Amino acid sequence: GRGEGRAPAPERVLFPPTFSVSEIKNKQRRHFMFLRWKQQQRKEKLALKKKRRKEREALGDKAPPKAVPKTIENQRVYDETTVDPNDEEVAFDEATDEFAPYFNRQTVPKILITTSDRPRGRTVRFCEQLATVIPNSHVYYRRGLALKRIIPQCIARDFTDLIVINEDRKIPNGLVLSHLPDGPTAHFRMSSVRLRKEIKRKGKEPTEHVPEVILNNFTTRLGHSIGRMFAALFPHDPQFIGRQVATFHNQRDYIFFRFHRYIFKSEKKVGIQELGPRFTLKLRSLQKGTFDSKFGEYEWIHKRREMDTSRRKFHL
Amino acid sequence: GRCYLYMKTIERAAFPRRLWERVLLSKNYEKALEEIDENLIYWPRFIRHKCKQRFTKITQYLIRIRKLTLKRQRKLVPLRRKIERRENRREEKALIAAQLDNAIEKELLERLKQDTYGDIYNFPIHAFDKALQQQDAESESESDAEREEDDEDDEDMDKREFVEAEDSELSDFEDMDKLETSSEEEQEEEEEVEKKASHSKSKGKMPLKGPARRKRPYIEIEYEEETEPSTKTKAA
Numbered sequence: 001g002r003g004e005g006r007a008p009a010p011e012r013v014l015f016p017p018t019f020s021v022s023e024i025k026n027k028q029r030r031h032f033m034f035l036r037w038k039q040q041q042r043k044e045k046l047a048l049k050k051k052r053r054k055e056r057e058a059l060g061d062k063a064p065p066k067a068v069p070k071t072i073e074n075q076r077v078y079d080e081t082t083v084d085p086n087d088e089e090v091a092f093d094e095a096t097d098e099f100a101p102y103f104n105r106q107t108v109p110k111i112l113i114t115t116s117d118r119p120r121g122r123t124v125r126f127c128e129q130l131a132t133v134i135p136n137s138h139v140y141y142r143r144g145l146a147l148k149r150i151i152p153q154c155i156a157r158d159f160t161d162l163i164v165i166n167e168d169r170k171i172p173n174g175l176v177l178s179h180l181p182d183g184p185t186a187h188f189r190m191s192s193v194r195l196r197k198e199i200k201r202k203g204k205e206p207t208e209h210v211p212e213v214i215l216n217n218f219t220t221r222l223g224h225s226i227g228r229m230f231a232a233l234f235p236h237d238p239q240f241i242g243r244q245v246a247t248f249h250n251q252r253d254y255i256f257f258r259f260h261r262y263i264f265k266s267e268k269k270v271g272i273q274e275l276g277p278r279f280t281l282k283l284r285s286l287q288k289g290t291f292d293s294k295f296g297e298y299e300w301i302h303k304r305r306e307m308d309t310s311r312r313k314f315h316l
Numbered sequence: 317g318r319c320y321l322y323m324k325t326i327e328r329a330a331f332p333r334r335l336w337e338r339v340l341l342s343k344n345y346e347k348a349l350e351e352i353d354e355n356l357i358y359w360p361r362f363i364r365h366k367c368k369q370r371f372t373k374i375t376q377y378l379i380r381i382r383k384l385t386l387k388r389q390r391k392l393v394p395l396r397r398k399i400e401r402r403e404n405r406r407e408e409k410a411l412i413a414a415q416l417d418n419a420i421e422k423e424l425l426e427r428l429k430q431d432t433y434g435d436i437y438n439f440p441i442h443a444f445d446k447a448l449q450q451q452d453a454e455s456e457s458e459s460d461a462e463r464e465e466d467d468e469d470d471e472d473m474d475k476r477e478f479v480e481a482e483d484s485e486l487s488d489f490e491d492m493d494k495l496e497t498s499s500e501e502e503q504e505e506e507e508e509v510e511k512k513a514s515h516s517k518s519k520g521k522m523p524l525k526g527p528a529r530r531k532r533p534y535i536e537i538e539y540e541e542e543t544e545p546s547t548k549t550k551a552a
Contacts, residue, residue: 073413117390146388191407214423240433245424251414254407258416262424264437270424272417280407304399 072252077313081221090221094228098183102160102232109233111137111161112154117144120170122195127165129196129277133246133259134233135210137163151290155180161233162290165190175281177229178290184299185290186229188255188281195277203261203273209242210235211259217250222300223316226255226283246276253314255281283316317378319348319371321355345375 021037024030056063068074083090094100101107111134113127119141131137142150147164154162159180166174172193178185196205213234218227230248243263249256259276287296300315307315321339328335339355341348349368356364427433 071413144387189403191404212427214420216419216423240436245420247416247420247423249414249416249419252406252410254410256411256414256416258420260420262420264424264428267428268425270421270428272420272424280411282403282407 072312075312077310079220079313079315082219083221083224090224094224097225097228098179098181099228099232102236103228105236107160109136109160109235110158111163111233112159113137113139113163113165114142114150115165115172116167117142119165119167122170122193123165123167123172125195126172126193126277130163130165132206133211133276135208135235151178151180172279177233179229179232180290182289184225184229185287185296186226186283187285187287189284191280191282193277193279196275199274199278201274203275206244206259206261206275207242209239209244210237211242211244211246212238212240214245214247214249216247218248218316220316222283222286223250226286226316244275245272250316253282253316255283255316257281318343319374321352321367323355341371 021030021033024033094103102109113131113134115123115127119127127139131139142164151162162176162178162180164176164178165172166176168174173190175188175190176185177188211234213231215227215231218224227248227250234246244259244261247256247258247260249258256278257280258274258278260272260274262270262272264270283300284302285298286300288299289296302315307313319341321341323337323339324335325337339351341351348371352368352371353364356367428437
Protein backbone atom coordinates (compact mmCIF):
# COMPACT_ATOMS: atom_id res chain seq x y z
CA GLY A 1 0.00 0.00 0.00
CA ARG A 2 1.00 3.65 0.12
CA GLY A 3 2.51 4.66 3.44
CA GLU A 4 1.99 8.18 4.61
CA GLY A 5 5.64 8.74 5.29
CA ARG A 6 6.57 8.14 1.67
CA ALA A 7 8.46 10.73 -0.28
CA PRO A 8 6.26 12.69 -2.75
CA ALA A 9 5.30 10.69 -5.82
CA PRO A 10 7.54 10.57 -8.85
CA GLU A 11 6.76 13.13 -11.53
CA ARG A 12 5.61 10.68 -14.13
CA VAL A 13 3.24 8.11 -12.71
CA LEU A 14 1.82 5.60 -15.05
CA PHE A 15 -1.71 4.47 -14.53
CA PRO A 16 -4.02 2.50 -16.75
CA PRO A 17 -5.92 5.09 -18.78
CA THR A 18 -9.35 4.35 -17.32
CA PHE A 19 -8.20 4.90 -13.77
CA SER A 20 -9.88 7.47 -11.60
CA VAL A 21 -9.21 8.31 -8.00
CA SER A 22 -12.79 7.65 -6.96
CA GLU A 23 -12.65 4.00 -7.92
CA ILE A 24 -10.29 2.94 -5.14
CA LYS A 25 -12.32 1.18 -2.51
CA ASN A 26 -9.97 1.70 0.38
CA LYS A 27 -10.70 5.04 1.99
CA GLN A 28 -7.24 5.72 3.26
CA ARG A 29 -5.59 5.00 -0.04
CA ARG A 30 -8.26 6.90 -1.93
CA HIS A 31 -7.81 9.91 0.30
CA PHE A 32 -4.08 9.84 -0.18
CA MET A 33 -4.36 9.58 -3.93
CA PHE A 34 -6.82 12.40 -4.00
CA LEU A 35 -4.53 14.69 -2.03
CA ARG A 36 -1.72 13.91 -4.36
CA TRP A 37 -3.90 14.67 -7.34
CA LYS A 38 -4.93 17.96 -5.80
CA GLN A 39 -1.36 18.97 -5.19
CA GLN A 40 -0.55 18.20 -8.76
CA GLN A 41 -3.41 20.36 -9.99
CA ARG A 42 -2.29 23.24 -7.88
CA LYS A 43 1.23 22.99 -9.13
CA GLU A 44 0.07 23.01 -12.71
CA LYS A 45 -2.13 26.03 -12.10
CA LEU A 46 0.70 27.95 -10.48
CA ALA A 47 3.02 27.10 -13.34
CA LEU A 48 0.45 28.33 -15.83
CA LYS A 49 0.04 31.59 -13.98
CA LYS A 50 3.74 32.20 -13.85
CA LYS A 51 4.11 31.51 -17.52
CA ARG A 52 1.34 33.93 -18.37
CA ARG A 53 2.82 36.62 -16.21
CA LYS A 54 6.21 36.16 -17.81
CA GLU A 55 4.66 36.44 -21.24
CA ARG A 56 2.87 39.56 -20.24
CA GLU A 57 5.98 41.21 -18.96
CA ALA A 58 7.89 40.15 -22.01
CA LEU A 59 5.36 41.76 -24.32
CA GLY A 60 5.32 44.95 -22.29
CA ASP A 61 3.14 47.53 -23.97
CA LYS A 62 1.94 45.21 -26.66
CA ALA A 63 0.40 42.83 -24.16
CA PRO A 64 -3.32 42.23 -24.63
CA PRO A 65 -5.47 43.98 -22.04
CA LYS A 66 -6.32 42.11 -18.91
CA ALA A 67 -9.42 40.04 -19.14
CA VAL A 68 -12.42 41.39 -17.31
CA PRO A 69 -13.29 39.07 -14.45
CA LYS A 70 -16.66 37.45 -14.69
CA THR A 71 -19.14 38.68 -12.15
CA ILE A 72 -22.72 37.72 -11.66
CA GLU A 73 -23.77 41.08 -13.00
CA ASN A 74 -21.70 40.49 -16.13
CA GLN A 75 -23.07 37.06 -16.65
CA ARG A 76 -26.63 38.03 -15.99
CA VAL A 77 -29.13 36.30 -18.20
CA TYR A 78 -30.51 38.92 -20.50
CA ASP A 79 -34.02 39.77 -19.50
CA GLU A 80 -36.32 40.52 -22.36
CA THR A 81 -38.27 43.03 -20.37
CA THR A 82 -35.28 45.29 -19.89
CA VAL A 83 -36.25 48.85 -20.45
CA ASP A 84 -34.51 50.79 -23.12
CA PRO A 85 -34.51 54.46 -22.16
CA ASN A 86 -35.55 55.46 -25.63
CA ASP A 87 -38.46 53.13 -25.71
CA GLU A 88 -41.59 54.99 -26.58
CA GLU A 89 -44.00 52.34 -25.55
CA VAL A 90 -42.61 52.37 -22.06
CA ALA A 91 -42.74 56.12 -21.95
CA PHE A 92 -46.33 56.08 -23.06
CA ASP A 93 -47.23 53.48 -20.46
CA GLU A 94 -45.63 55.50 -17.78
CA ALA A 95 -47.43 58.60 -18.82
CA THR A 96 -50.76 56.87 -18.39
CA ASP A 97 -50.30 54.56 -15.45
CA GLU A 98 -51.33 55.14 -11.88
CA PHE A 99 -48.34 57.26 -11.04
CA ALA A 100 -48.94 59.76 -13.79
CA PRO A 101 -50.76 62.21 -11.53
CA TYR A 102 -47.83 62.15 -9.18
CA PHE A 103 -45.27 62.73 -11.86
CA ASN A 104 -47.37 65.46 -13.37
CA ARG A 105 -47.43 67.08 -9.99
CA GLN A 106 -51.11 66.91 -9.52
CA THR A 107 -50.89 65.11 -6.20
CA VAL A 108 -48.72 65.57 -3.18
CA PRO A 109 -47.74 62.35 -1.48
CA LYS A 110 -49.21 61.69 1.91
CA ILE A 111 -48.20 58.47 3.52
CA LEU A 112 -49.81 56.36 6.20
CA ILE A 113 -47.49 54.03 8.05
CA THR A 114 -48.94 51.28 10.15
CA THR A 115 -48.03 47.85 11.43
CA SER A 116 -49.62 44.50 12.00
CA ASP A 117 -51.44 43.86 15.27
CA ARG A 118 -49.73 44.57 18.52
CA PRO A 119 -46.37 45.83 17.39
CA ARG A 120 -43.39 45.32 19.60
CA GLY A 121 -40.80 47.91 20.65
CA ARG A 122 -38.43 47.50 17.78
CA THR A 123 -41.13 47.77 15.19
CA VAL A 124 -42.60 50.81 16.83
CA ARG A 125 -39.28 52.58 16.87
CA PHE A 126 -38.63 51.60 13.31
CA CYS A 127 -41.97 53.05 12.26
CA GLU A 128 -41.19 56.31 13.98
CA GLN A 129 -37.81 56.57 12.30
CA LEU A 130 -39.30 55.76 8.95
CA ALA A 131 -41.79 58.53 9.50
CA THR A 132 -38.97 61.01 10.01
CA VAL A 133 -37.30 59.87 6.83
CA ILE A 134 -40.35 60.14 4.62
CA PRO A 135 -41.79 63.63 4.65
CA ASN A 136 -45.50 64.10 5.11
CA SER A 137 -46.07 60.72 6.66
CA HIS A 138 -48.16 59.71 9.62
CA VAL A 139 -47.94 56.70 11.88
CA TYR A 140 -51.13 55.15 13.13
CA TYR A 141 -51.41 52.07 15.24
CA ARG A 142 -53.57 49.31 14.02
CA ARG A 143 -55.70 48.12 16.85
CA GLY A 144 -57.16 45.13 15.21
CA LEU A 145 -58.60 46.96 12.24
CA ALA A 146 -59.02 45.20 8.95
CA LEU A 147 -57.00 46.62 6.10
CA LYS A 148 -59.91 46.48 3.75
CA ARG A 149 -61.82 48.84 5.99
CA ILE A 150 -58.90 51.18 6.50
CA ILE A 151 -58.32 51.67 2.82
CA PRO A 152 -61.55 53.48 1.95
CA GLN A 153 -61.07 55.70 4.96
CA CYS A 154 -57.56 56.55 3.84
CA ILE A 155 -58.71 57.39 0.38
CA ALA A 156 -61.34 59.63 1.87
CA ARG A 157 -58.72 61.48 3.86
CA ASP A 158 -56.50 62.02 0.86
CA PHE A 159 -53.70 59.65 1.61
CA THR A 160 -51.73 58.62 -1.43
CA ASP A 161 -49.78 55.67 -0.04
CA LEU A 162 -50.10 53.08 2.64
CA ILE A 163 -47.20 51.25 4.20
CA VAL A 164 -47.85 48.27 6.44
CA ILE A 165 -44.93 46.81 8.30
CA ASN A 166 -45.44 43.24 9.24
CA GLU A 167 -43.85 41.96 12.37
CA ASP A 168 -42.76 38.56 13.50
CA ARG A 169 -41.21 37.76 16.87
CA LYS A 170 -40.58 41.37 17.70
CA ILE A 171 -38.73 42.27 14.54
CA PRO A 172 -40.17 43.73 11.37
CA ASN A 173 -39.93 41.31 8.53
CA GLY A 174 -42.37 42.35 5.84
CA LEU A 175 -43.53 45.47 4.10
CA VAL A 176 -46.65 46.08 2.11
CA LEU A 177 -46.58 49.21 0.04
CA SER A 178 -49.84 50.21 -1.52
CA HIS A 179 -50.53 53.19 -3.70
CA LEU A 180 -53.89 54.29 -2.60
CA PRO A 181 -56.21 55.64 -5.18
CA ASP A 182 -56.50 52.25 -6.75
CA GLY A 183 -52.82 51.76 -7.29
CA PRO A 184 -50.54 48.75 -7.30
CA THR A 185 -49.65 46.96 -4.11
CA ALA A 186 -46.22 45.52 -3.58
CA HIS A 187 -45.38 43.02 -0.90
CA PHE A 188 -41.76 42.78 0.21
CA ARG A 189 -39.79 40.67 2.55
CA MET A 190 -37.75 42.96 4.78
CA SER A 191 -34.48 41.91 6.32
CA SER A 192 -31.48 43.32 8.16
CA VAL A 193 -33.26 46.29 9.66
CA ARG A 194 -30.95 48.62 11.49
CA LEU A 195 -32.32 51.36 13.68
CA ARG A 196 -30.65 54.68 13.98
CA LYS A 197 -28.77 53.96 17.15
CA GLU A 198 -27.36 50.74 15.75
CA ILE A 199 -25.69 52.46 12.86
CA LYS A 200 -22.18 53.47 13.71
CA ARG A 201 -21.98 57.17 13.10
CA LYS A 202 -21.95 60.33 15.05
CA GLY A 203 -24.37 62.53 13.18
CA LYS A 204 -27.60 64.17 14.09
CA GLU A 205 -31.22 63.45 13.35
CA PRO A 206 -32.54 63.99 9.86
CA THR A 207 -34.16 67.36 9.43
CA GLU A 208 -37.53 68.16 7.97
CA HIS A 209 -36.17 68.97 4.54
CA VAL A 210 -37.40 66.97 1.63
CA PRO A 211 -34.67 64.54 0.65
CA GLU A 212 -33.51 63.64 -2.80
CA VAL A 213 -34.12 60.19 -4.13
CA ILE A 214 -31.68 57.91 -5.89
CA LEU A 215 -33.01 54.85 -7.65
CA ASN A 216 -30.27 52.55 -8.86
CA ASN A 217 -30.34 49.62 -11.16
CA PHE A 218 -34.01 49.19 -11.80
CA THR A 219 -33.74 47.90 -15.31
CA THR A 220 -36.65 45.70 -16.25
CA ARG A 221 -40.26 46.72 -16.66
CA LEU A 222 -41.05 45.29 -13.28
CA GLY A 223 -38.11 47.10 -11.78
CA HIS A 224 -39.27 50.28 -13.42
CA SER A 225 -42.70 50.12 -11.90
CA ILE A 226 -41.31 49.34 -8.47
CA GLY A 227 -38.89 52.20 -8.81
CA ARG A 228 -41.72 54.57 -9.61
CA MET A 229 -43.60 53.31 -6.61
CA PHE A 230 -40.73 54.24 -4.39
CA ALA A 231 -40.29 57.55 -6.09
CA ALA A 232 -43.94 58.35 -5.52
CA LEU A 233 -43.41 58.24 -1.78
CA PHE A 234 -41.33 61.38 -1.74
CA PRO A 235 -42.41 64.85 -2.77
CA HIS A 236 -41.35 65.86 -6.20
CA ASP A 237 -39.15 68.81 -5.34
CA PRO A 238 -36.27 68.03 -3.08
CA GLN A 239 -34.85 70.75 -0.93
CA PHE A 240 -31.20 70.83 -1.71
CA ILE A 241 -30.49 72.88 1.36
CA GLY A 242 -31.21 69.83 3.39
CA ARG A 243 -28.53 67.82 1.62
CA GLN A 244 -30.25 64.58 2.41
CA VAL A 245 -30.60 61.71 0.04
CA ALA A 246 -32.59 58.51 0.23
CA THR A 247 -31.25 55.70 -1.89
CA PHE A 248 -33.00 52.63 -3.20
CA HIS A 249 -30.32 50.47 -4.74
CA ASN A 250 -31.28 47.28 -6.50
CA GLN A 251 -28.66 44.58 -6.65
CA ARG A 252 -29.51 41.05 -7.68
CA ASP A 253 -33.15 41.52 -6.77
CA TYR A 254 -32.38 42.89 -3.33
CA ILE A 255 -33.32 46.51 -2.80
CA PHE A 256 -31.13 48.27 -0.28
CA PHE A 257 -32.48 51.37 1.35
CA ARG A 258 -30.10 53.90 2.83
CA PHE A 259 -30.53 57.44 4.05
CA HIS A 260 -27.52 59.73 3.95
CA ARG A 261 -26.48 63.28 4.38
CA TYR A 262 -23.94 64.41 1.85
CA ILE A 263 -21.53 67.25 1.57
CA PHE A 264 -19.47 68.25 -1.41
CA LYS A 265 -15.91 68.76 -0.41
CA SER A 266 -14.88 69.63 -3.91
CA GLU A 267 -16.04 68.94 -7.44
CA LYS A 268 -14.64 65.49 -7.32
CA LYS A 269 -15.18 64.48 -3.77
CA VAL A 270 -18.31 64.06 -1.80
CA GLY A 271 -18.60 62.86 1.75
CA ILE A 272 -21.61 60.98 2.92
CA GLN A 273 -22.74 60.24 6.40
CA GLU A 274 -25.38 57.71 7.09
CA LEU A 275 -28.33 58.67 9.19
CA GLY A 276 -31.68 57.12 9.41
CA PRO A 277 -32.67 53.52 9.36
CA ARG A 278 -31.55 51.04 6.80
CA PHE A 279 -33.18 47.91 5.53
CA THR A 280 -33.21 45.58 2.56
CA LEU A 281 -36.26 44.49 0.67
CA LYS A 282 -36.95 41.60 -1.60
CA LEU A 283 -40.02 41.73 -3.75
CA ARG A 284 -42.48 38.94 -3.23
CA SER A 285 -45.49 40.00 -5.18
CA LEU A 286 -46.99 42.87 -7.05
CA GLN A 287 -50.72 43.26 -7.22
CA LYS A 288 -52.62 45.44 -9.57
CA GLY A 289 -55.27 46.94 -7.32
CA THR A 290 -55.08 47.86 -3.68
CA PHE A 291 -54.43 45.30 -1.04
CA ASP A 292 -56.65 42.31 -1.51
CA SER A 293 -55.23 38.94 -0.74
CA LYS A 294 -58.09 36.83 -1.99
CA PHE A 295 -59.42 38.37 -5.12
CA GLY A 296 -56.55 40.54 -6.17
CA GLU A 297 -55.12 40.39 -9.61
CA TYR A 298 -51.45 39.64 -9.29
CA GLU A 299 -49.13 41.17 -11.77
CA TRP A 300 -46.11 39.29 -10.52
CA ILE A 301 -45.57 36.69 -7.84
CA HIS A 302 -42.26 35.20 -6.89
CA LYS A 303 -42.53 31.53 -7.67
CA ARG A 304 -39.64 29.75 -6.17
CA ARG A 305 -39.66 26.70 -8.37
CA GLU A 306 -39.63 28.61 -11.60
CA MET A 307 -37.72 31.74 -10.81
CA ASP A 308 -34.98 30.57 -8.50
CA THR A 309 -33.58 27.96 -10.82
CA SER A 310 -30.81 30.03 -12.30
CA ARG A 311 -28.25 31.90 -10.27
CA ARG A 312 -27.81 34.50 -12.93
CA LYS A 313 -31.36 35.43 -13.62
CA PHE A 314 -32.87 38.39 -11.87
CA HIS A 315 -36.22 39.98 -12.24
CA LEU A 316 -35.93 43.50 -11.04
CA GLY B 317 -71.69 23.14 18.10
CA ARG B 318 -74.37 21.33 20.00
CA CYS B 319 -73.68 19.59 23.29
CA TYR B 320 -74.69 16.05 24.19
CA LEU B 321 -74.93 14.38 27.54
CA TYR B 322 -73.44 10.90 27.60
CA MET B 323 -74.33 8.47 30.36
CA LYS B 324 -73.24 4.94 31.10
CA THR B 325 -74.48 2.35 33.52
CA ILE B 326 -72.75 -0.71 34.85
CA GLU B 327 -75.50 -3.00 33.60
CA ARG B 328 -74.41 -2.28 30.09
CA ALA B 329 -70.73 -2.78 30.69
CA ALA B 330 -70.83 -6.06 28.79
CA PHE B 331 -72.08 -4.39 25.62
CA PRO B 332 -69.64 -1.77 24.56
CA ARG B 333 -71.77 -0.71 21.62
CA ARG B 334 -74.67 0.13 23.83
CA LEU B 335 -72.60 1.37 26.69
CA TRP B 336 -73.07 5.08 26.20
CA GLU B 337 -76.49 6.63 26.12
CA ARG B 338 -76.73 9.99 24.41
CA VAL B 339 -79.06 12.91 25.09
CA LEU B 340 -79.06 16.12 23.06
CA LEU B 341 -79.06 19.17 25.28
CA SER B 342 -80.91 22.30 24.34
CA LYS B 343 -79.16 25.40 23.06
CA ASN B 344 -80.36 27.46 25.93
CA TYR B 345 -77.86 27.35 28.76
CA GLU B 346 -80.29 27.26 31.69
CA LYS B 347 -82.56 24.73 30.07
CA ALA B 348 -79.60 22.54 29.31
CA LEU B 349 -78.59 22.63 32.97
CA GLU B 350 -82.09 21.54 33.94
CA GLU B 351 -81.97 18.73 31.41
CA ILE B 352 -78.71 17.53 32.87
CA ASP B 353 -80.33 17.54 36.28
CA GLU B 354 -83.35 15.55 35.23
CA ASN B 355 -81.27 13.01 33.32
CA LEU B 356 -78.81 12.45 36.09
CA ILE B 357 -81.50 12.47 38.71
CA TYR B 358 -80.40 9.53 40.85
CA TRP B 359 -76.71 10.13 40.44
CA PRO B 360 -74.58 11.41 43.28
CA ARG B 361 -74.60 15.18 43.82
CA PHE B 362 -70.89 15.54 43.29
CA ILE B 363 -71.01 13.95 39.84
CA ARG B 364 -73.91 16.10 38.75
CA HIS B 365 -72.05 19.19 39.89
CA LYS B 366 -68.92 18.25 38.05
CA CYS B 367 -70.88 17.47 34.93
CA LYS B 368 -72.48 20.88 34.98
CA GLN B 369 -69.13 22.53 35.50
CA ARG B 370 -67.71 20.77 32.49
CA PHE B 371 -70.69 21.79 30.46
CA THR B 372 -70.21 25.41 31.41
CA LYS B 373 -66.59 25.32 30.37
CA ILE B 374 -67.46 23.79 27.04
CA THR B 375 -70.13 26.35 26.21
CA GLN B 376 -67.78 29.17 27.09
CA TYR B 377 -65.02 28.02 24.83
CA LEU B 378 -67.46 27.40 22.03
CA ILE B 379 -68.60 30.99 22.31
CA ARG B 380 -65.02 32.17 22.15
CA ILE B 381 -64.31 30.11 19.06
CA ARG B 382 -67.25 31.61 17.28
CA LYS B 383 -66.14 35.11 18.17
CA LEU B 384 -62.58 34.53 17.02
CA THR B 385 -63.49 33.14 13.65
CA LEU B 386 -65.29 36.35 12.90
CA LYS B 387 -62.23 38.45 13.61
CA ARG B 388 -59.13 38.53 11.40
CA GLN B 389 -57.05 35.42 11.76
CA ARG B 390 -53.31 35.54 11.75
CA LYS B 391 -52.02 33.31 9.04
CA LEU B 392 -48.88 31.44 9.90
CA VAL B 393 -46.61 30.79 7.01
CA PRO B 394 -43.86 28.27 7.71
CA LEU B 395 -40.34 29.36 6.91
CA ARG B 396 -38.14 26.97 5.08
CA ARG B 397 -34.78 26.90 6.70
CA LYS B 398 -32.80 26.15 3.58
CA ILE B 399 -34.43 28.95 1.69
CA GLU B 400 -33.98 31.41 4.51
CA ARG B 401 -30.31 30.61 4.74
CA ARG B 402 -29.90 30.82 1.02
CA GLU B 403 -31.55 34.19 0.84
CA ASN B 404 -29.51 35.57 3.70
CA ARG B 405 -26.29 34.49 2.10
CA ARG B 406 -27.29 35.94 -1.23
CA GLU B 407 -28.24 39.18 0.42
CA GLU B 408 -24.83 39.48 2.00
CA LYS B 409 -23.13 38.83 -1.28
CA ALA B 410 -25.35 41.29 -3.04
CA LEU B 411 -24.51 43.89 -0.41
CA ILE B 412 -20.82 43.41 -1.02
CA ALA B 413 -21.30 43.55 -4.76
CA ALA B 414 -23.40 46.67 -4.51
CA GLN B 415 -20.69 48.91 -3.04
CA LEU B 416 -23.36 51.29 -1.92
CA ASP B 417 -21.20 54.13 -0.73
CA ASN B 418 -19.34 54.33 -3.99
CA ALA B 419 -22.50 54.14 -5.99
CA ILE B 420 -24.15 56.92 -4.02
CA GLU B 421 -21.11 59.14 -4.22
CA LYS B 422 -20.82 58.59 -7.93
CA GLU B 423 -24.43 59.41 -8.43
CA LEU B 424 -24.21 62.59 -6.40
CA LEU B 425 -21.18 63.73 -8.33
CA GLU B 426 -22.98 63.02 -11.57
CA ARG B 427 -25.87 65.14 -10.47
CA LEU B 428 -23.52 67.91 -9.50
CA LYS B 429 -21.91 67.75 -12.90
CA GLN B 430 -25.23 67.84 -14.63
CA ASP B 431 -26.13 70.99 -12.83
CA THR B 432 -29.18 69.69 -11.04
CA TYR B 433 -28.23 71.63 -7.97
CA GLY B 434 -28.22 74.91 -9.74
CA ASP B 435 -25.86 77.38 -8.20
CA ILE B 436 -25.92 76.35 -4.62
CA TYR B 437 -22.38 75.16 -4.72
CA ASN B 438 -19.46 77.29 -5.75
CA PHE B 439 -17.58 74.96 -7.94
CA PRO B 440 -20.15 73.99 -10.55
CA ILE B 441 -19.01 76.60 -13.02
CA HIS B 442 -15.52 75.23 -13.07
CA ALA B 443 -16.69 71.67 -12.90
CA PHE B 444 -18.87 72.19 -15.91
CA ASP B 445 -16.04 73.55 -17.96
CA LYS B 446 -13.75 70.86 -16.75
CA ALA B 447 -16.30 68.24 -17.63
CA LEU B 448 -16.57 69.61 -21.15
CA GLN B 449 -12.84 69.73 -21.52
CA GLN B 450 -12.41 66.24 -20.31
CA GLN B 451 -15.05 64.88 -22.58
CA ASP B 452 -13.44 66.54 -25.57
CA ALA B 453 -9.83 65.84 -24.78
CA GLU B 454 -10.53 62.23 -23.84
CA SER B 455 -8.48 61.79 -20.72
CA GLU B 456 -5.11 62.82 -22.06
CA SER B 457 -5.06 66.15 -20.35
CA GLU B 458 -6.65 65.01 -17.12
CA SER B 459 -3.60 65.62 -15.02
CA ASP B 460 -3.38 69.20 -16.29
CA ALA B 461 -7.06 69.75 -15.65
CA GLU B 462 -6.77 68.60 -12.09
CA ARG B 463 -3.96 70.97 -11.38
CA GLU B 464 -6.02 73.80 -12.79
CA GLU B 465 -8.95 72.86 -10.66
CA ASP B 466 -6.91 73.01 -7.53
CA ASP B 467 -5.79 76.52 -8.39
CA GLU B 468 -9.31 77.64 -9.04
CA ASP B 469 -10.57 76.17 -5.83
CA ASP B 470 -8.12 78.33 -3.99
CA GLU B 471 -9.52 81.34 -5.79
CA ASP B 472 -13.02 80.41 -4.68
CA MET B 473 -11.95 80.38 -1.10
CA ASP B 474 -11.39 84.07 -1.22
CA LYS B 475 -14.89 84.76 -2.46
CA ARG B 476 -17.03 82.71 -0.14
CA GLU B 477 -16.70 81.41 3.36
CA PHE B 478 -18.42 78.16 2.54
CA VAL B 479 -15.34 76.50 1.11
CA GLU B 480 -13.21 77.31 4.12
CA ALA B 481 -15.54 75.57 6.48
CA GLU B 482 -14.65 72.22 4.86
CA ASP B 483 -12.18 71.55 7.63
CA SER B 484 -14.85 71.24 10.25
CA GLU B 485 -15.98 68.01 8.59
CA LEU B 486 -19.49 66.91 9.17
CA SER B 487 -20.23 68.05 12.67
CA ASP B 488 -21.01 71.61 11.84
CA PHE B 489 -23.93 71.05 9.59
CA GLU B 490 -26.07 73.73 11.10
CA ASP B 491 -23.55 76.38 10.34
CA MET B 492 -23.22 75.06 6.83
CA ASP B 493 -26.93 75.29 6.30
CA LYS B 494 -27.08 78.89 7.37
CA LEU B 495 -24.19 79.83 5.14
CA GLU B 496 -25.67 77.99 2.21
CA THR B 497 -29.10 79.47 2.48
CA SER B 498 -27.73 82.99 2.43
CA SER B 499 -25.59 82.34 -0.61
CA GLU B 500 -28.43 80.56 -2.36
CA GLU B 501 -30.84 83.43 -1.93
CA GLU B 502 -28.42 85.90 -3.38
CA GLN B 503 -27.81 83.78 -6.40
CA GLU B 504 -31.39 82.97 -7.18
CA GLU B 505 -32.47 86.53 -7.11
CA GLU B 506 -29.76 87.59 -9.45
CA GLU B 507 -30.06 85.12 -12.21
CA GLU B 508 -32.52 84.44 -14.92
CA VAL B 509 -31.17 81.64 -16.91
CA GLU B 510 -33.02 79.85 -19.63
CA LYS B 511 -33.11 76.16 -19.63
CA LYS B 512 -33.67 74.13 -22.71
CA ALA B 513 -37.17 72.93 -23.34
CA SER B 514 -37.70 69.81 -21.36
CA HIS B 515 -39.69 66.95 -22.77
CA SER B 516 -42.36 65.28 -20.79
CA LYS B 517 -40.00 62.33 -20.38
CA SER B 518 -37.59 64.22 -18.21
CA LYS B 519 -40.26 64.91 -15.65
CA GLY B 520 -40.40 61.29 -14.74
CA LYS B 521 -37.85 59.85 -12.45
CA MET B 522 -35.90 57.62 -14.77
CA PRO B 523 -34.02 54.90 -12.99
CA LEU B 524 -30.37 55.56 -13.19
CA LYS B 525 -27.45 53.69 -14.62
CA GLY B 526 -29.26 53.45 -17.85
CA PRO B 527 -27.01 53.46 -20.87
CA ALA B 528 -27.29 56.71 -22.76
CA ARG B 529 -28.86 59.87 -21.55
CA ARG B 530 -29.74 60.50 -18.00
CA LYS B 531 -32.52 63.00 -17.55
CA ARG B 532 -32.66 65.21 -14.57
CA PRO B 533 -34.62 62.89 -12.42
CA TYR B 534 -36.08 65.17 -9.89
CA ILE B 535 -36.38 68.81 -10.26
CA GLU B 536 -38.01 71.30 -12.50
CA ILE B 537 -36.48 74.63 -11.62
CA GLU B 538 -38.69 77.24 -13.09
CA TYR B 539 -37.07 80.30 -14.49
CA GLU B 540 -38.58 83.37 -15.97
CA GLU B 541 -38.22 83.29 -19.70
CA GLU B 542 -38.25 86.56 -21.52
CA THR B 543 -36.98 85.57 -24.90
CA GLU B 544 -37.90 82.76 -27.27
CA PRO B 545 -41.51 82.24 -26.36
CA SER B 546 -42.51 81.05 -29.81
CA THR B 547 -40.23 78.02 -29.90
CA LYS B 548 -41.47 76.89 -26.50
CA THR B 549 -45.12 76.99 -27.46
CA LYS B 550 -44.47 75.04 -30.62
CA ALA B 551 -42.55 72.35 -28.78
CA ALA B 552 -45.23 72.05 -26.10
